[in-house]
Amino acid sequence: MMDEPLPISEERPARGGTTSDHLPIGEKQFVDALLGGIVDCATVIDPAGRYLYANRHFLDFVKRPPSEIIGNTVAQVLGDAVHGAYQAALHSPPAAGTVGTDGWLDFGPLGRRYIKQTITCYPHGNVAVAGYVVLWRDLTDLKTQQTEVVRRIEAQTQADAYHTAIVNNALDAIVVIDETGAVVDFNPAAVSIFGYGRDEAMGRQIAELIIPQALRTAHDRGLASYLQSGMSRILGRRLELEALRANGEQIPVELTITEVRLGERRLFAAHLRDLGAARHAQAQIESQREALHQKDKLAALGSLLAGVAHELNNPLSIVIGQTMMLREKLIGSPIAEELAQRSVKIEIAAHRCARIVRSFLDMARQRKHQRKSVQIAGIVDTALELLSYNLKSSGVTVETDLPPGLPSLWIDGDQIHQVIVNLIVNACQALEEKTDGSRRIRIETSHDPAGETVSLKVSDNGAGIPASIRSRIFDPYFTTKPQGTGTGIGLAVSRGLIESHGGTLDLDAAANLGGAGFLIVLPIDRAETEAVGEAEPSLSVEPGIAKRNVLIVDDEIEIAELLADMVDKLGFVGTVATSGDQAKIRVEQADRPIEVILCDIRMPGGDGPAFFDWLCEHHPALTERIGFITGDTLGPAAGRFLARSGCPVLEKPFMPGDIERILKSLVRADPPA
Incomplete structure (x- = not known):
């Protein structure tokens, strides 16, 4: 029985203070x-x-x-x-x-x-x-360690997801390299900008990947110096430099570099932004700003031309009118033929001046050209004839190559004549500075059947145009001539006239005389049929309207007296007033009724619009018998008034036929009541 195990609940005295005293x-x-x-x-x-x-x-x-x-x-x-x-x-x-x-x-x-x-x-x-x-x-x-590991894994997973969301979707290229310069990260934007696949870029040296050859030595030296000394001039700064694409193209980029430490490992993250689109947009903005600036200059030029036209048209009207009347006076005189010929030349020159002024105004008003079929060779010959004395006196020899049979151009001949004259005058003035050798100007024309254009080149053997100012010579008011010699508007106006015909005026890069060269290219716009003008009305005064009273209102007394002489020769009686206020007195105190009024628009002492409004109130019948003669209708006030009144207008300078036509449009068989 003693060998039989005791029940576990049976207690025994503790022995030796063990931890199992309650066990058998x-x-x-x-x-x-x-x-x-x-x-x-x-x-x-x-x-x-x-x-x-x-x-x-x-x-x-x-x-x-x-x-x-x-x-x-x-x-x-x-x-x-x-x-x-x-x-x-x-x-x-x-x-x-x-x-x-x-x-x-x-x-x-x-x-x-x-x-x-x-x-x-x-x-x-x-x-x-x-x-x-x-x-x-x-x-x-x-x-606890397992939980921490799981937490860190989750945190790393979240960080990787965050990195992927930020880096992979960044608009800028992000390229990360290690201490050896090898690429360890290459985001999709970098793939798009530089043209390398990610797998192709990973592990390659950044220097051979995107750094231009000229900058690689400086890059390697800078990286080595920073790793050794810890000092850098580029970390954390915004830099603009050139980068290399996979196809060998260099592009402008903005760059920032940041160091990233991962334990003992040192990485360098480069953020690169392609500046190509931004610089292109900036260039477009600058171009548009420059275009607006040029438009502002041209607008100012238009205002200047309006004033110049008004000041020139009055004396031109006097020159033309008096020359014609002088020629008529010389009929029957022994020296009539010679003086008449001279007066014709004066009149032709005055008309040409008038057309030049009018072309300025037409350009500023953007009116349609008065086009017709013209041979460019004829315009060149006329320009050379006009400038023959100046060219001869300056010792300039003009060579021409004007092949016969060139297509006719549908152009405003007067405006193209003005451009050619301006180019020849510029060349002549440039050659006056030439002190040795011959002075030559060459004018040549050619036809391009494929492009349906006719070209005209004007070149000289002068000093030429410096490269530094070639981009500015067509700017309004830009000139290299001494003060008082040039205005700086000739080339700007000439280019505007050519471009309004659908052509171009530029420097001729192929000019071979050694000096400046200009190239005009005009399209061959053949009209189906030339515009048929209205039949000229008879210039004879109808019976029964002669000797009727015409009131002439103009502050330029010479213009007023010239008009009086012209209307007298047409069978009318001219009465002169030099202001709108004086015209009111003439109307109220006239011995015979005023039947027709020819009135200037801009006058001191009561202008044309104020006089017209006075007629509307006191003599409304005369508002249908008043015509306006002006040297400038470019101003907005004048334009609005003429549109409001509906009265006929004649621009200065004028011819006797112009005066007769406006009189016939205003006079009636019966005098006003």
Whole structure:
């Protein structure tokens, strides 16, 4: 019987203060041998939950002596939370069964611990469950490390996703290199800008990838210097420089470089922005700004021309009118033929001046050209004839190459004549500075059947045009001539006239005389039929309207007297007034009724519009018999007035036929009531 095991509940006196004093001696030795040397915490508890045995690892874990463990319950030693967990486990295994659990448990003062344990019940004699052997291991540190690893992995995953979202979708190129200069990241924008695939770029040296040959040495030297000294002049700064694309093209880029440290590893992230589109847009903006600036200049030029035209047209009217009348006076005189010929030349020159002034105004008003079929060679001959004296006196030889049979051009001959004259005059003035050798001007024309154009070149063997000002010579008011010699509007006006015909006027890059050269290209716009003008009305005065009173209102007394002479020769009687206020007096005090009025628009002392408004109120019948003569209708006020009044208008300078036509349009067979 002594060899038979004792029941686990039978108590024996403690021997030697062991942790298993409540076990039988045989069992104590067996349990010590079995559980004392394992590395896990090991305890034996009875069905009531009291500790019967605890090994050294368990005592170290709870940091309590055996006397405070053996005989006490789980709740007393480890707390109610662990006791509750044990109770659930103790009643769950079948007889002689084992249950394993793991998870977080609250150990009271010992804190929350992650425990992996097994609870095995054992029988004794006829007792199915005599007690439980509990083995468990504290995995708190391991679990904490695992949780941290998972957290770091999740954080890295999120960082990678963030990096992908930011870097891969960035509009700017992002290129990352390591300390050796090898590419370790190449985002999609870099692929798009530089033309390399990502796989193609990864691992390659940045210097041979996107840095132009001329900058590679400086790049290598700068990287090596920074790695050695830690000092750099480019990190964190915005730089603009050239970069190289895969096709060898160099493009402007904006660059910033940032150092990134990953532990002992040093990386350099370059953010690059392609400036090509921005610079192209800036160039367009500058071009548009320059175009607006030129338009402003031309608008100012138009205002200037309006004033110039008014001042020139009055004396031109006097010159033309007086010349014609002088020629008529000379009829029958012994020297009539010679003086008449001279007067004709004066009149032709005056008419040409008048057409030049009118072409200025037409350009400023943007009126349609008075086109007709013209041979360009004839215009050149006329221009050379006009300038023959100046060319001869300046010692200039003119060479011409004007092939016969060139197509006719549908152009305004007077305007193209003005352009050619201007180019020849400019060339002549440039040659006056030439002190040695011959002075030559060459004029040549050609036909391009494929382009349906006719070209005219004017070149000289002078000093030429410096490259620094070639882009500005067509700007209004730009001139290299001394003050008082040039106005700077000739080439600007000439280009405007040519462009209004659908052509071009530019410097001739192929000029071969050694000086300046200009090239005019005009399209061959053949009209189906030339415009048929209205039949000229008879210039004779109808019977019954002669000797009728015509009131002439003009502040230029010479113009007024000239008009009076012209209307007198046409069979009318002219009465002169030099202002609108004086004209009112003439109307009110006239011995005979005023039947026709010819009135200037711009006058001091009462202008034409004010006089017209006075007629509307006091003599409305005369508002249908008034015509206006002016040297300038460009001004908006004059234009609005003429549109409002509906009165006929004649621009200075005028001819006797012009005066007769306007009189015939105003006079009636019966005098006004």
